[in-house]
Amino acid sequence: MDIRTVAERANVSVATVSRTINRVPTVNAKMAKRVWDAIRELNYFPNTQARALVSGRSGVFGLIVSEITNPFFPELIQGFEDVAVENGYEILVSSTNYDPKRWELCIRRMLERKVEGVAVMTFGIEEPLLEQLAERNVPLVFIDSGPDRSQVSLLKVDYHHGIRQGVQHLAALGHRNIGFISGPSRLRSAHARLEAFTQSLRECGIPPQPEWMIEGDHTLEGGIRATEQLLAGNRLPTAVMCSNDMTAIGVLHKAYRAGLRVPADLSVIGFDDVQMARVMIPPLTSIQMSRVDLAHAAVTALRSHVENTAPQREYSIDTRLVVRESTGYPPGAMQDLRPADGA
Amino acid sequence: MDIRTVAERANVSVATVSRTINRVPTVNAKMAKRVWDAIRELNYFPNTQARALVSGRSGVFGLIVSEITNPFFPELIQGFEDVAVENGYEILVSSTNYDPKRWELCIRRMLERKVEGVAVMTFGIEEPLLEQLAERNVPLVFIDSGPDRSQVSLLKVDYHHGIRQGVQHLAALGHRNIGFISGPSRLRSAHARLEAFTQSLRECGIPPQPEWMIEGDHTLEGGIRATEQLLAGNRLPTAVMCSNDMTAIGVLHKAYRAGLRVPADLSVIGFDDVQMARVMIPPLTSIQMSRVDLAHAAVTALRSHVENTAPQREYSIDTRLVVRESTGYPPGAMQDLRPADGA
DNA sequence: GATTTTCGAGAAAATGTTTACTCGAATCCT
DNA sequence: AGGATTCGAGTAAACATTTTCTCGAAAATC
Numbered sequence: 001m002d003i004r005t006v007a008e009r010a011n012v013s014v015a016t017v018s019r020t021i022n023r024v025p026t027v028n029a030k031m032a033k034r035v036w037d038a039i040r041e042l043n044y045f046p047n048t049q050a051r052a053l054v055s056g057r058s059g060v061f062g063l064i065v066s067e068i069t070n071p072f073f074p075e076l077i078q079g080f081e082d083v084a085v086e087n088g089y090e091i092l093v094s095s096t097n098y099d100p101k102r103w104e105l106c107i108r109r110m111l112e113r114k115v116e117g118v119a120v121m122t123f124g125i126e127e128p129l130l131e132q133l134a135e136r137n138v139p140l141v142f143i144d145s146g147p148d149r150s151q152v153s154l155l156k157v158d159y160h161h162g163i164r165q166g167v168q169h170l171a172a173l174g175h176r177n178i179g180f181i182s183g184p185s186r187l188r189s190a191h192a193r194l195e196a197f198t199q200s201l202r203e204c205g206i207p208p209q210p211e212w213m214i215e216g217d218h219t220l221e222g223g224i225r226a227t228e229q230l231l232a233g234n235r236l237p238t239a240v241m242c243s244n245d246m247t248a249i250g251v252l253h254k255a256y257r258a259g260l261r262v263p264a265d266l267s268v269i270g271f272d273d274v275q276m277a278r279v280m281i282p283p284l285t286s287i288q289m290s291r292v293d294l295a296h297a298a299v300t301a302l303r304s305h306v307e308n309t310a311p312q313r314e315y316s317i318d319t320r321l322v323v324r325e326s327t328g329y330p331p332g333a334m335q336d337l338r339p340a341d342g343a
Numbered sequence: 344m345d346i347r348t349v350a351e352r353a354n355v356s357v358a359t360v361s362r363t364i365n366r367v368p369t370v371n372a373k374m375a376k377r378v379w380d381a382i383r384e385l386n387y388f389p390n391t392q393a394r395a396l397v398s399g400r401s402g403v404f405g406l407i408v409s410e411i412t413n414p415f416f417p418e419l420i421q422g423f424e425d426v427a428v429e430n431g432y433e434i435l436v437s438s439t440n441y442d443p444k445r446w447e448l449c450i451r452r453m454l455e456r457k458v459e460g461v462a463v464m465t466f467g468i469e470e471p472l473l474e475q476l477a478e479r480n481v482p483l484v485f486i487d488s489g490p491d492r493s494q495v496s497l498l499k500v501d502y503h504h505g506i507r508q509g510v511q512h513l514a515a516l517g518h519r520n521i522g523f524i525s526g527p528s529r530l531r532s533a534h535a536r537l538e539a540f541t542q543s544l545r546e547c548g549i550p551p552q553p554e555w556m557i558e559g560d561h562t563l564e565g566g567i568r569a570t571e572q573l574l575a576g577n578r579l580p581t582a583v584m585c586s587n588d589m590t591a592i593g594v595l596h597k598a599y600r601a602g603l604r605v606p607a608d609l610s611v612i613g614f615d616d617v618q619m620a621r622v623m624i625p626p627l628t629s630i631q632m633s634r635v636d637l638a639h640a641a642v643t644a645l646r647s648h649v650e651n652t653a654p655q656r657e658y659s660i661d662t663r664l665v666v667r668e669s670t671g672y673p674p675g676a677m678q679d680l681r682p683a684d685g686a
Numbered sequence: 687g688a689t690t691t692t693c694g695a696g697a698a699a700a701t702g703t704t705t706a707c708t709c710g711a712a713t714c715c716t
Numbered sequence: 717a718g719g720a721t722t723c724g725a726g727t728a729a730a731c732a733t734t735t736t737c738t739c740g741a742a743a744a745t746c
Contacts, residue, residue, distance in 0.1 A: 002702055013726045018704060026724060048455050049392040049401065050702035054731050058392065068417040069618060078411050078438065085448065090456060093436060095421065105428065112391050113433060220622055253622040275412060279563055279596040281624040345732055356696045361734060369694060393732030397701045 001044055010038035021046060052114070060090045061302050062110040062118035068095045070218070070246055071274040072291070076121060079295030087303060089116075096122055103129050111136065117302035120146070121294070123189045123218070139305030141298045144189045153301035154314050155294060157189070159196040162287035162319025163241070166269045167200035169285075169321055170239045175267060175330045179212030179237035181226040181247050190218075193243050193271065212237045216247045223250020231258055238330035239267035245274045248284055252326070263328035273322050283324035293317050344387055353381035364389060395457070403433045404645050405453040405461035411438045413561070413589055414617040415634070419464060422638030430646060432459075439465055446472050454479065460645035463489070464637070466532045466561070482648030484641045487532045496644035497657050498637060500532070502539040505630035505662025506584070509612045510543035512628075512664055513582045518610060518673045522555030522580035524569040524590050533561075536586050536614065555580045559590045566593020574601055581673035582610035588617045591627055595669070606671030616665050626667035636660050 007014045012031055019027045020035040038044075052058045063080050065073040077093055084091045092113055094106040103126045110118055111132065117139040120130070125146065133140060139151045146152055170178055180197045183190025198208045214229050216222035223246060230236065231254075242248040248270030252262060260266050262282055270277055273288035297315040304311040350357045355374055362370045363378040381387075395401045406423050408416040420436055427434045435456055437449040446469045453461055454475065460482040463473070468489065476483060477492065484496045513521055523540045526533025541551045557572050559565035566589060573579065574597075585591040591613030595605060603609050605625055613620055616631035640658040647654045 004702085014703085015705080015726060015728095016724090019725090022704085028724070031725085045451075045455055047396070047702050048457065049395040050731090051704075052392040052731095053390070053396055053733085054702080054704045056731080068421050069414070071412070071414060071417075071619075074411040074414075074417045081437070085452070090435070090452065092433065094424070108388075109428070109433065112388055114391065220618070224622075249619075249622055252624065253626075256624045275563070276414075276592075276619065279567075279592055281595065281599045283596075347732085357733080358696060358698095358735080359694090362695090365734080371694070374695085390732050393701090394734075395701095396703085397732080397734045399701080 001042060002047065003044075006035065006038045006042060006044050009042060010034040057306075058114040058116055059088065060092050060113055060115045061299065062113075062115040063091055063093045063298075064106055064110075064118060064120050064122055065093065065095050066122040066124065066218075067097050068093070070244075071276055072244065072246075072272045073121070075275065075291040076295055079292045080119065080121075080298060083296050083299045087299065089299075089303075096124075096126075098124060100126060100129075107132055110138075116306045117141070119298040119302060121298065123183065123187045125188075139302055139311075141301045143294070144192060151305055151311075153305070153312065155297050155301070155317055156314050157192075157289060157317045158319055159189075159193050160199070162271075162289070162321055163193065163196040164200040164203065165321035166241055166285075166287055167197065167204055167206075169323060169327060170241075170267060170269070171204040171206065173239075173267070173327065173329050175239040176206055177209070177212070177235070177237040177239070177330075178206065179209070179214065179230060179240040181214045181216040181223065181240060181242045181251065183216060183218045183243040183247075185215055190243055197241060209237075211235075212240075216243060216250075218244050218246060220246050220250040220253070223247035224254045225250075227251045227254035227258075236266070239269070239327065241269045241271070243271055245270035245272045245277050245284065245286055247271075248286065248326075249276070249280060252280055252284070262326050265331055267327040267330070269321075269327060277322075277324070280326070282326050285324045285327040286322055287319050288322050289317060289319045344385060345390065346387075349378065349381045349385060349387050352385065353377040400649075401457040401459055402431065403435050403456055403458045404642065405456075405458040406434055406436045406641075407449055407453075407461060407463050407465055408436065408438050409465040409467065409561075410440050411436070413587075414619055415587065415589075415615045416464070418618065418634040419638055422635045423462065423464075423641060426639050426642045430642065432642070432646075441467060443469060443472075450475055453481075459649045460484070462641040462645060464641065466526065466530045468531075482645055482654075484644045486637070487535060494648060494654075496648070496655065498640050498644070498660055499657050500535075500632060500660045501662055502532075502536050503542070505614075505632070505664055506536065506539040507543040507546065508664035509584055509628075509630055510540065510547055510549075512666060512670065513584075513610060513612070514547040514549065516582075516610070516670065516672050518580075518582040519549055520552070520555070520578070520580040520582070520673070521549065522552075522557065522573060522583040524557050524559040524566065524583060524585045524594065526559060526561045526586040526590075528558055533586055540584060552580070554578075555583075559586060559593075561587050561589060563589050563593040563596070566590035567597045568593075570594045570597035570601075579609070581608075582612070582670065584612045584614070586614055588613035588615045588620050588627065588629055590614075591629065591669075592619070592623060595623055595627070605669050608674055610670040610673070612664075612670060614662075620665075620667070623669070625669050628667045628670040629665055630662050631665050632660060632662045 003014050003017050007017045017035050020032045061084050081091050096102045107129050119141045141153045143155045182194045201208050214226040216226045248268050251268050255262050262268055270284045270286035273286040277284040277286045346357050346360050350360045360378050363375045404427050424434050439445045450472050462484045482494045486498045525537045544551050557569040559569045591611050594611050598605050605611055613627045613629035616629040620627040620629045
């Protein structure tokens with residue numbers, strides 16, 4: 001069944017059917033009704049590929065994420081899907097798993113399916129591979145930083161705000177010895193978070209301690225390893241901030257293994273505020289970065305490029321501290337804030 | 344740049360280029376080389392929409408999941424993506440969030456993009472909506488149960504094996520009072536799990552206690568609520584099995600809130616064995632159902648339908664117990680298995 | 687060596703849309 | 717009222733492929 005069938009049934013030309021479907025205003029209301037009736041009766045819907053072929057527009061946005069199994073990303077994907085579909089776009093999700101081979105496949109898939117724009121929501125970026133997209137003038141959106149070029153937008157995350165809130169929170173509780181487990185150092189965003197941390201530390205008059213700045217990799221295992229490293233040192237910080245929640249969960253786990261009580265012996269702050277943070281034991285204090293905002297901004301940016309309505313180059317995403325129970329007074333402060341029961 | 348450009352460059356006809364790309368065996372090796380060279384030099388790749396349009400094959404498989412934010416699903420999606428892409432298919436993922444409105448949108452998206460098959464990996468199924476897919480002869484795969492029709496395959500999960508292992512494990516530890524938090528009762532799979540549980544219980548000579556069979560909804564909140572219900576009763580079981588890991592994590596959380604130690608006061612077993620189970624506090628004993636197996640079987644089933652190579656109607660997926668530390672002797676057994684330190 | 691068969695490459699139709707162009711009718715202006 | 721203009725619907729070209737058919741040349745048969 002195709003548009004011709006509908007045309008015959010409605011006694012109009014195929015062009016009229018097409019115009020009706022695409023809501024071209026010149027079509028007579030009476031005919032439009034005939035067409036819509038025919039469409040409903042036949043349960044017809046247009047063939048996307050034919051449409052895409054002739055119009056040169058696939059109606060698909062690509063979304064590249066680091067790894068779909070990190071709970072941060074599903075929440076992002078969900079948001080992206082929702083707002084994309086709402087605006088009539090389909091999405092093509094692909095995860096790189098930090099593997100260059102997969103990166104290549106990813107890009108290739110995007111290219112083959114002729115996506116109209118790609119949101120690169122991974123934190124590590126393989127610049128040379130993205131060239132292929134840029135070459136073909138595919139609009140792109142990045143988090144934090146990307147090539148400065150037309151057709152490219154940036155989602156600037158205000159790491160500083162949330163991280164400063166976190167540091168101040170810890171400082172207010174009396175912590176002076178605060179560690180940080182960063183993401184992979186080659187990642188700009190990981191660097192930015194670390195930078196925000198040390199700067200916030202200085203603002204609070206606390207000198208950063210290099211021995212407590214550990215490089216993680218944004219995974220559970222990375223968090224566990226980093227904690228081991230911390231435990232192996234001669235002095236332990238009383239609090240540790242993490243570059244993401246998975247890392248923080250790894251820390252929680254290793255602390256439990258090592259018999260360290262959180263927050264009595266060690267306060268922990270995560271970053272992202274994934275759903276799971278709420279039910280960790282203890283519930284994880286974390287810095288929230290809204291996946292919905294991120295997704296919304298990404299789709300908006302992409303849309304504004306393809307439908308070129310004054311494309312904005314930068315969107316800003318803010319972060320804020322969510323205090324739960326993985327942070328408390330440092331050991332020796334002679335107090336324990338942990339409530340007996342809560343929500 | 345299109346196939347014509349390649350044809351000119353290679354000095355052959357477009358038909359030959361097409362045949363070369365599609366590896367039709369009749370094309371002369373020498374010409375094929377010329378074509379491949381041209382393709383490489385031009386960095387050409389075929390237009391998927393045109394291809395799909397004429398061949399009537401989109402090369403896309405749909406994947407419908409319940410909710411992408413339940414960690415079970417991302418792992419499944421990842422597996423599905425991997426094996427689909429490996430076989431030259433693209434995937435279109437959509438999540439229903441248990442919302443009939445979204446179900447409808449889901450199906451519509453699948454239909455519009457002309458998917459060649461759909462894996463319905465959600466546990467609740469909206470039969471009437473799926474009619475639309477069946478009508479158009481789209482091959483389908485379901486978990487557990489679905490309409491008995493040609494073009495439909497089933498992934499039969501052997502719940503019994505894993506659940507029996509779980510019950511036996513608990514019984515061996517000395518538990519006689521075992522609760523179960525099921526999924527929504529209208530879900531066949533939830534029912535199947537509950538069934539497997541009560542049967543296993545009987546096999547161990549333990550009479551099932553209706554007051555300890557609580558209906559959850561496969562979410563964190565459901566697990567929390569179910570535990571509250573359990574706590575409100577006059578007798579507490581010494582162990583509780585859950586229909587999925589999210590529920591179990593909710594139980595862990597609520598137990599922590601209520602000051603119940605796991606496993607000293609209450610043993611907990613999950614189902615699915617999501618990645619996160621390993622790092623729960625304490626690490627969660629769970630019944631594993633391999634996402635990779637599931638994904639693999641789903642794609643295999645779909646492929647065998649579209650490439651109709653003797654489509655198999657049923658695939659069986661097994662489950663097995665993974666013992667961690669959320670299970671131990673029941674209170675009063677005067678022993679504590681919890682190790683001082685571990686991995 | 688002539689006729690038939692096989693083989694492989696090219697020409698062209700077909701796929702389901704959109705959209706520029708065409709063209710008749712209706713409206714408008716003088 | 718008659719010509720110009722506007723309006724809206726239909727015709728057909730275009731999109732990038734695949735695939736059927738065609739057809740010439742080479743191979744095989746007698």
